[in-house]
Amino acid sequence: MPIALGIACENCGRLHLLNKAGAHPNIYAKVSSLGADMFGLNCNVCKMARSFHKSDLKPYTVSADAQVVGHADRGEYVLVNNSIRPASWVKTKS
Numbered sequence: 001m002p003i004a005l006g007i008a009c010e011n012c013g014r015l016h017l018l019n020k021a022g023a024h025p026n027i028y029a030k031v032s033s034l035g036a037d038m039f040g041l042n043c044n045v046c047k048m049a050r051s052f053h054k055s056d057l058k059p060y061t062v063s064a065d066a067q068v069v070g071h072a073d074r075g076e077y078v079l080v081n082n083s084i085r086p087a088s089w090v091k092t093k094s
């Protein structure tokens, strides 16, 4: 099972996965008074928007199909040990 870095929507449980270039169509770098490394997520399922810090991105075990399409739903992903996160997956470009 592949491991991908992602952020889960707290409202509907949809997990949004970054691709290996650190990109996702629903995730964008944010200019924020909270400081650098803030990102925004627009959930395409429930339409909720949220902000999160780079450190909120976690590695999840997902199916190969989920990694290809860039998302997984509740019950289709498992959080894995945070220490294996490859930092290079997260783009800090704004």
Ligand SMILES: [Zn+2]
Residues within 6 Å of the ligand: 009, 010, 011, 012, 013, 014, 043, 044, 045, 046, 047, 048
């Ligand atoms: Zn959602």
